[in-house]
Structures are given as C-alpha cells and as structure tokens.
Amino acid sequence: MRAKSAFLTVAHRLAILAYVAFALFPLFWLLKVAVTPNDLLYSEGIRLWPSRASLEHFDFVLRHSAFPVFFRNSLIVSGSTAVVVTILASLSGYALSRFRFRGKYWLVTLMLLTQMFPLVMLVAPIFKILSPLGLTNSLTGLVIVYTAFNVPFATFLMQSFFDGIPKDLEEAAMIDGATQFVAFRQIILPLTLPGIAATLGFVFTAAWSELLFSLMLISGNEQATFPVGLLSFVSKFSVDFGQMMAAGVLALIPACLFFLLIQRYLVQGLTAGAVKG
Amino acid sequence: MASIDIANIQKSYGIHPVLHDVDLKIRDGEFVVLVGPSGCGKSTLLRMIAGLESVTAGEIRIAGKRVNELAPKDRDIAMVFQSYALYPHMSVEKNMSYSLRLRKTPRERIATVVTGAAAKLGLEPLLERRPRALSGGQRQRVAMGRAIVRQPKAFLFDEPLSNLDARLREQMRAEIKKLHKDLGATSIYVTHDQIEAMTLADRIVAMNAGVVQQVGSPLDLYDRPANLFVAGFIGSPGMNFFDGTYHAGDRPLFEIAGEISIPLDAPAPLANNAKATLGIRPEHIVLAGHEPETLLATVDLVEPTGFGIILHLSLGRTAFKAFTNDRSFLTASGTIPVHFPAHRLHFFDGEGNRV
Ligand SMILES: Nc1ncnc2c1ncn2[C@@H]1O[C@H](COP(=O)(O)OP(=O)(O)O)[C@@H](O)[C@H]1O
Ligand SMILES: [Mg+2]
Numbered sequence: 233m234r235a236k237s238a239f240l241t242v243a244h245r246l247a248i249l250a251y252v253a254f255a256l257f258p259l260f261w262l263l264k265v266a267v268t269p270n271d272l273l274y275s276e277g278i279r280l281w282p283s284r285a286s287l288e289h290f291d292f293v294l295r296h297s298a299f300p301v302f303f304r305n306s307l308i309v310s311g312s313t314a315v316v317v318t319i320l321a322s323l324s325g326y327a328l329s330r331f332r333f334r335g336k337y338w339l340v341t342l343m344l345l346t347q348m349f350p351l352v353m354l355v356a357p358i359f360k361i362l363s364p365l366g367l368t369n370s371l372t373g374l375v376i377v378y379t380a381f382n383v384p385f386a387t388f389l390m391q392s393f394f395d396g397i398p399k400d401l402e403e404a405a406m407i408d409g410a411t412q413f414v415a416f417r418q419i420i421l422p423l424t425l426p427g428i429a430a431t432l433g434f435v436f437t438a439a440w441s442e443l444l445f446s447l448m449l450i451s452g453n454e455q456a457t458f459p460v461g462l463l464s465f466v467s468k469f470s471v472d473f474g475q476m477m478a479a480g481v482l483a484l485i486p487a488c489l490f491f492l493l494i495q496r497y498l499v500q501g502l503t504a505g506a507v508k509g
Numbered sequence: 510m511a512s513i514d515i516a517n518i519q520k521s522y523g524i525h526p527v528l529h530d531v532d533l534k535i536r537d538g539e540f541v542v543l544v545g546p547s548g549c550g551k552s553t554l555l556r557m558i559a560g561l562e563s564v565t566a567g568e569i570r571i572a573g574k575r576v577n578e579l580a581p582k583d584r585d586i587a588m589v590f591q592s593y594a595l596y597p598h599m600s601v602e603k604n605m606s607y608s609l610r611l612r613k614t615p616r617e618r619i620a621t622v623v624t625g626a627a628a629k630l631g632l633e634p635l636l637e638r639r640p641r642a643l644s645g646g647q648r649q650r651v652a653m654g655r656a657i658v659r660q661p662k663a664f665l666f667d668e669p670l671s672n673l674d675a676r677l678r679e680q681m682r683a684e685i686k687k688l689h690k691d692l693g694a695t696s697i698y699v700t701h702d703q704i705e706a707m708t709l710a711d712r713i714v715a716m717n718a719g720v721v722q723q724v725g726s727p728l729d730l731y732d733r734p735a736n737l738f739v740a741g742f743i744g745s746p747g748m749n750f751f752d753g754t755y756h757a758g759d760r761p762l763f764e765i766a767g768e769i770s771i772p773l774d775a776p777a778p779l780a781n782n783a784k785a786t787l788g789i790r791p792e793h794i795v796l797a798g799h800e801p802e803t804l805l806a807t808v809d810l811v812e813p814t815g816f817g818i819i820l821h822l823s824l825g826r827t828a829f830k831a832f833t834n835d836r837s838f839l840t841a842s843g844t845i846p847v848h849f850p851a852h853r854l855h856f857f858d859g860e861g862n863r864v
Contacts, residue, residue: 400594
C-alpha cells in the first residue's frame with residue numbers, strides 16, 4: 233500500500249515534470265538562441281547551451297534597431313486596450329448580471345454573434361471603415377479595433393464574476409446602512425478584483441500578441457507594434473535569428489511582469505465559484 | 510424598537526400577483542412568525558418591510574412613519590439572511606462592525622458593542638477569522654451578531670436556520686428565543702417550518718398563495734385553525750380529514766363516503782345533511798372502545814418514533830393516522846377500536862372554512 237502510493241506520487245511528479253519541460257522548451261530555446269553569438273549559431277551543431285554566451289544581440293536590438301519603438305507602441309496599444317476593455321466590460325457585465333432591461337436577450341445574442349466570424353473575413357471591411365477616418369496607420373485605430381473585438385468576451389467574463397457574487401451581499405450591505413453605490417464599492421468591487429485582474433491579463437496578452445490587424449492596418453516602422461516589428465528581422469536574403477530571439481525575450485518581459493503583478497488575484501479568479509462557500 | 514403596521518399591502522411581479530391585500534399590525538417588542546409553504550410570498554413580504562422590494566399598493570409604517578419610499582439604509586432595521594450573506598473579504602469582527610463603521614460610530618464604542626455581542630453569541634475566539642473559515646453554525650451566529658450590534662427598530666429573519674442540521678437548528682432556535690427575551694426587540698421571522706413557528710412566536714401569521722390565512726397565538730392556530738389550510742399545516746403528523754355528510758338526530762352521525770359513519774358524542778354546528786369536512790389530530794384519537802357503538806379501524810402500518818407510535822389506520826377506504834404513547838400498540842394488527850372525542854373535532858364547510 234505504502235509502496236504503491238509512493239510510486240504513484242513519483243509517477244505523478246514525473247508526468248508534471250514532462251509536461252513542464254515540454255511546455256517550457258520553446259522558451260528555453262528562444263533564450264538559448266538569443267545568447268548565442270552569430271559565429272556559433274550554425275557552427276556548433278545542436279547543443280543545449282552554446283560554448284560561449286553573449287548579450288550582443290540584446291545590445292544590438294536595444295541600441296541599433298527600431299525595436300524600442302515597437303516595444304513602446306505595443307505597450308501603449310495593449311495597455312490602453314486592456315484598461316478600456318476592462319472598464320467597459322465591468323460596467324456592462326455588472327448590468328447584465330444585476331439588472332433586468334428590455335432588449336437584454338437580443339443584446340447578448342448580438343454579442344455572441346460577433347464572436348463567430350473568422351477575423352480574416354473582417355480585415356477588409358474594417359480597413360475600409362477606418363481609412364477615411366484617418367485611423368489606419370495609427371495606434372488609436374488599433375486600440376479601437378482591439379477594444380471592439382475584446383469587449384464581448386470580456387463582458388461575459390466579468391458577468392460571470394458578478395454572477396458569482398450573491399445579491400444577498402449587496403442587500404445585506406444596504407440594510408447595514410450603505411447606499412447602492414457604497415455597497416458596490418465596498419462589498420462588490422473588492423470581491424471582483426480577481427475578475428478584474430483576470431480580464432486585464434487576458435486582454436493585455438491578447439492585444440500584445442495580435443498580429444493580423446496590426447499587420448494589415450499599420451504600414452511602416454513608426455506605428456508598428458512588436459509582433460509586426462519582429463518581421464523586420466526577416467530580410468530578403470537572411471533571417472537574423474539571434475536578434476529576433478533577443479527581441480522575443482525582451483517582449484516577454486512586460487507580459488511576465490504583468491502576470492506576476494496580478495497572479496495572486498488571477499489564481500483566486502480562475503478558481504472562484506469552483507467551491508461553494 | 511418600534512411597531513410595524515402593514516396596511517393592505519399588495520405585490521405583483523409584472524402581471525403576476527404575489528401578495529394579496531396583506532394587513533398586519535405588529536406591536537412593539539412582539540415576535541411574529543410568518544409561516545407557510547415555499548413560494549407563498551413570505552420572503553417577498555419581509556423584503557418589502559426591509560425596503561429591498563418595491564410596494565405595489567398599500568402602506569408600510571415603522572414606528573408610525575410611512576416608509577414605502579425609504580431606502581433600506583434609512584429604515585433602521587436589521588436582517589438575517591438564509592444564506593447569512595457574510596462579507597467574505599472581512600473578518601468576523603469587521604463583518605459585525607460594518608454597520609457601525611458606516612454610521613461613523615466612535616471606535617471605542619464599536620469595540621465595546623462588538624465585544625458584548627461576541628460574548629453573547631460565543632464568538633470571541635473567532636473575531637479575527639474570515640467567514641470561509643467558519644462552520645455553518647458559526648456563520649449563523651455571526652449573521653445574528655451583525656444584526657444585534659446596533660439597536661435597530663426591528664429584526665427581520667428570513668429562514669435563518671434552514672441551512673443548519675436538525676440538532677443545531679434546535680439549539681439555535683432556543684438561542685434566538687433567549688436573545689429575544691433579552692433584547693425585547695420587535696422581530697419578524699419567516700419560516701416554512703411549523704415547529705419553528707410554534708416554538709418561537711408570540712403570534713403566528715399563516716400564509717398561503719399570497720393570502721394571510723390566520724393570525725393568532727401558536728395555540729390558537731393549533732386549537733382553532735380557521736380553515737383547512739391552517740389545520741393541515743400546523744401540527745405533525747398532520748390533522749386527519751374526512752369528507753362526508755352530517756346527519757343530525759338523537760345520535761348524530763358523520764357519514765364518510767356512504768360506507769361508514771362516525772358516531773358523534775355531541776351535535777355538530779352543521780345543518781342536517783350538510784356536506785362538510787371533519788378534522789381530528791392524530792394525537793387526539795382515543796384508541797379504545799366507546800359504547801354503545803364501537804368504531805373499528807384497520808391497522809395498515811405501525812411506525813415507532815421512540816417518543817411514541819404513529820399508527821396508519823383506515824376506515825373503509827379512508828386512511829388516517831393516530832398517535833399514541835402506549836407501547837402495547839407496537840404489536841397492533843387486524844382491527845382496533847377508535848373513538849373521536851367530540852371536543853377534539855373540527856368541522857369545515859364546503860369552502861374549507863371552520864364552522
Ligand atoms: N424577482 C421575482 N420576479 C418574479 N417572481 C418572483 C420574484 N421573486 C419572487 N417571485 C415569486 O413570488 C412568489 C413568492 O416568493 P417568495 O416570497 O420568495 O416565497 P417564500 O419566501 O414564501 O418561499 C413565488 O411564486 C416566486 O416565484
Ligand atoms: Mg423565502
């Protein structure tokens with residue numbers, strides 16, 4: 233019995249280890265290539281770590297490429313999108329969760345409908361709409377498009393978080409002496425923080441890695457976001473793998489920081505409602 | 510503390526009426542229990558008093574003042590929810606003091622009051638805990654504590670014990686009664702459990718389908734139920750009913766379904782040949798012969814409860830129950846004599862109202 237359970241534990245850990253290794257290997261490879269000097273990239277064969285590591289690619293990317301511009305653009309676009317979407321989705325999610333109003337059913341249906349189209353179908357019409365408004369080749373245009381595409385899902389996400397908070401709590405607070413707004417701020421909002429964090433994180437990463445619209449709506453380096461910028465390391469005659477990977481590693485940093493910041497809430501959020509109580 | 514007047518209250522959700530003309534005067538310090546089956550509108554009435562539901566028609570007055578349009582926070586009442594509705598992100602102490610903090614009560618006064626309430630409810634060792642780290646019974650106590658820290662005009666309870674197991678429910682029931690004795694506060698208590706209603710209430714309001722059926726002391730409702738609904742709802746096991754026809758005469762009879770007649774000791778307040786329903790509680794049936802005619806009932810089933818025995822009997826095709834403490838009936842079988850004493854009988858007319 234003892235031996236069997238010990239065996240199961242070991243097997244369990246090994247399985248997890250295998251999964252983690254599989255999931256993280258591409259990231260490791262990214263880092264490995266990023267620190268491999270150019271002269272060793274093709275000459276050493278396949279090995280787990282180069283015989284000589286250097287930061288020259290990082291140096292080049294940061295000082296001699298347009299990467300800092302891409303990075304700044306991405307930060308602006310993703311940050312703005314995340315904030316705008318989360319505010320809108322919190323409000324609409326609260327309304328869907330708590331209020332009964334006319335046309336609610338159709339509104340929800342319409343929002344679901346927007347999630348059904350493949351994005352590729354929509355690129356041309358969106359370009360047509362944004363172009364006369366001067367919103368192509370502009371970060372504002374990107375924020376608007378990303379916001380539009382993320383609000384429906386984020387609304388449903390926020391609604392489910394509000395749904396998970398019993399109405400009794402607001403009512404108890406109002407009987408305790410709070411106005412509806414104070415009850416919202418002191419009771420409901422603190423309980424929704426995990427949901428807000430999850431929504432922020434979800435939208436931020438979605439916008440951070442979005443390529444299709446960015447590629448179609450932006451031309452030239454000035455307004456390019458980082459996924460598009462990565463393509464500039466691919467030239468007609470060669471691919472600068474080292475620099476590309478270094479840029480990739482740098483691009484991971486804000487996403488990692490962001491998740492580090494909200495992970496406490498996120499874990500709560502993803503498991504909220506899993507157990508009653 | 511205050512009186513609460515409910516004057517011709519009506520409530521509809523859209524076109525669906527939920528409460529019809531409820532009229533009720535609750536005296537200062539009184540413990541009133543609203544009892545009725547699920548869905549009869551008890552919670553709706555309570556929530557209207559709390560200000561959580563709008564009033565479709567009629568008027569609610571607390572301490573003589575009309576409150577129909579007043580927000581819950583301005584009505585100065587406290588409520589204990591069935592779900593307890595404790596704030597999950599606050600400690601027990603913060604939960605209990607929330608209403609006082611909202612009112613900007615001085616810190617020292619909050620500390621005194623919360624400590625006092627915690628002592629009363631045995632919550633002192635738990636003050637720093639979050640609700641999720643409490644058992645069901647402890648959560649219930651915190652919910653009570655949250656209500657008693659301020660001196661509200663009235664306490665409202667919406668099935669506060671429904672989520673507890675039977676043993677704990679009994680214990681909390683007694684504590685609520687003691688608490689009411691201590692505080693003497695006007696209380697309205699909603700439950701679907703007639704035992705809770707009987708044990709707690711100064712006055713019971715029995716409701717069915719949004720209509721008040723009877724208002725009275727627990728023993729009033731037990732001894733003189735106003736109609737079939739109240740008669741069947743109060744008491745466990747429930748009252749037996751026999752539909753039949755009354756025959757007056759020197760030896761009055763109640764004939765059930767043409768086969769069998771129940772001899773009556775005394776004339777009933779019914780017209781000759783009137784169709785009616787006869788009711789008698791299981792614990793009031795005498796299991797012995799009664800001269801000159803002995804009525805014999807067939808024993809279908811014997812259910813010992815420990816405290817007593819529930820006998821499932823039948824007269825012809827009409828089944829009924831009798832309750833006795835006499836253990837010799839544990840082995841009862843075949844037929845046994847039964848007697849329905851006249852002063853224990855209830856008669857209801859065709860509309861189901863007491864006559
Ligand atoms: N928000 C609502 N909308 C529509 N109908 C409701 C609503 N709340 C309660 N009802 C209806 O009102 C009736 C009474 O409900 P309630 O007061 O909760 O009953 P009880 O507390 O006696 O079980 C029920 O039939 C219920 O379906
Ligand atoms: Mg209810």
